[in-house]
Amino acid sequence: MVKVIPFKAVRPTRALVGLVASRPYQSYTVDERDSRMDYNPFTFLHIVNPGYKYDQVITGEERYKLVRNRYLEFKEEGIFITDDKPSFYVYKIVNRHNQVFNGIIAATSAEDYERDIIRKHEDTIELREETFKTYLKTVGFNAEPVLLTYPDNAIIADIIKKTQKKHAEFEFSMTYRDTHYLWKVNDDAIIKIIQDEFENMKTVYIADGHHRSASSYLLYKEEKEKNPSHNGNESYSFFMSYLIPESDLVIHSFNRLIKDLNNLTKEEFLIKLDANFRIQNRGTIPYSPSKQHHFTMYLDGEFYSLYLRKTNYEFQTSLDELDAQILYKTILNPILGISDLRNDNRIDYAHTHGTDEVVNMKASIDSGEYKVGFGMCDASISQMKQIADDGLKMPPKSTYILPKLRSGITIYEF
Structure with a gap:
């Protein structure tokens, strides 16, 4: 049984989302980052690179605290808004190669990760896990979803298709020539159908984001041990994921x-x-x-x-x-x-x-x-799943998986 829950996303306003959204911090060269921050005061890069404001490199927990401060500033300035009702988010990406990806952004269960219901195919580095766990604990949010894939499901596909006939909350393009769309799903009946369909699945698989999910799990374990009243419904018991059907996943080498x-x-x-x-x-x-x-x-x-x-x-x-x-x-x-x-x-x-x-x-x-x-x-989805099912791990850089997600479009707070 796969557990997914809706959440109140923190997200940019419609007018600013295209300026806020960014690729992962490490994917930019220093010159690219500086150029974007020089000319775009709204880019999410200002949050994750807070030392730029002071023209110096800041690392470790001092940096994490400043990330938290920059994030709160974006909320105070109205760049970010918070949805008033827990929702799932139908999300569509059309990339520059005209490949189309459709899925649902949701909060997924750290307990499912622990029980191997959310399955892994790649090894992680312990130091990176611990470092990112400390980062998450300090900043208090996920800004980039883990990419999960699930077996194609006709009922979920129909919900996505019908939702996409409505006016999108977001529709914007990036300089990489990909176009992003987002729709809110906050109807209780539809939410229940989506949750029931995922509960009928035995497993889902991490396609991209092994370190992010591992770090979220470590944070869950730590907070659970400190909380004598833990019941599994706490916000730290979940992490943000983008779930797409297996037929949408693209794997390169x-x-x-x-x-x-x-x-x-x-x-x-x-x-x-x-x-x-x-x-x-x-x-x-x-x-x-x-x-x-x-x-x-x-x-x-x-x-x-x-x-x-x-x-x-x-x-x-x-x-x-x-x-x-x-x-x-x-x-x-x-x-x-x-x-x-x-x-x-x-x-x-x-x-x-x-x-x-x-x-x-x-x-x-x-x-x-x-x-x-x-x-x-290229490896196949069936190979990736079988290796995960067998409890084995691929060598590093065995797969280059699409879609590649952006930071700052939906944010999950815990």
Whole structure:
């Protein structure tokens, strides 16, 4: 049983929402952030980067307290308003590739996370979890929903479709050329139908936001232990999520860019690869793999196709079927000596959208910054779910998932 509840969102006014909404803080370069804050007094970046006001870098709990102050200022100035009735929020994104994403913003249960009803497919870093938990405890809100996916449901789809025939609360476009729409759902009967449909589901899956959900869970545990009257309905027992059907989820992959060949010559490296792959030199024409267990490699000005020799590789678990895991077990770790995919500074990642990203991989290597690059096919939703169901975790940067959400459009306070 999946528990979702409506909540009173804090959100920008209709006139200012397009100016307030921002990409996640870390996705901007320093110059991009400064430019936006120079010319846009309403951007959510002013809240999450409060040191900008004082022209200095502020970190740790001092920064978190200032984030809280900036947030309260936005409320006091009327940039943010608070809905007067708990609601679900139907949310639609049409991105620059004309991909359409439809779903519901709701508060989801930390207890469901604990009980593995909300399932994970990616490892998290403990330090980041604890750091973000402290941040949440100080600021008192979620500003960017966790992306969850659920099995396609005809009743929920019909509610979304009918809701979208009404006038939207928000309709705005971003500089990334994506357009966002939001509708309130505060009719008690419709809310009950939505909740009943989710209660009939056994599980939902985290698509994006593993650290945010893990940190919200840690905060829930801490607050629960301190509260002798805890009953599970407290605001800290929930975190904000955007739930979309599986058919709307888009998964891309990440290229792997490696800075050296681990003291091997090009010839020695290719010979070691031959143990697990059939190798074909494709020359200078960009090559992208067309099926699972096929890879592209760019090395020394040439593309190669690598076909896994399945007689030499054991498929013991669902994780072993994942191309990112195959690449790690056959090349990155045993040949290139990269054991810690999260922290080894010899490896970088670049998300993919097809041939253009293969060309970008080539440019990165030709620049001399990297020595070799690898590309693979996109993982599937069924792979992601099976790995989560089996209690296994994908290597980092196994999936680049769309949609990418914005901060500051709906805010959940706790």
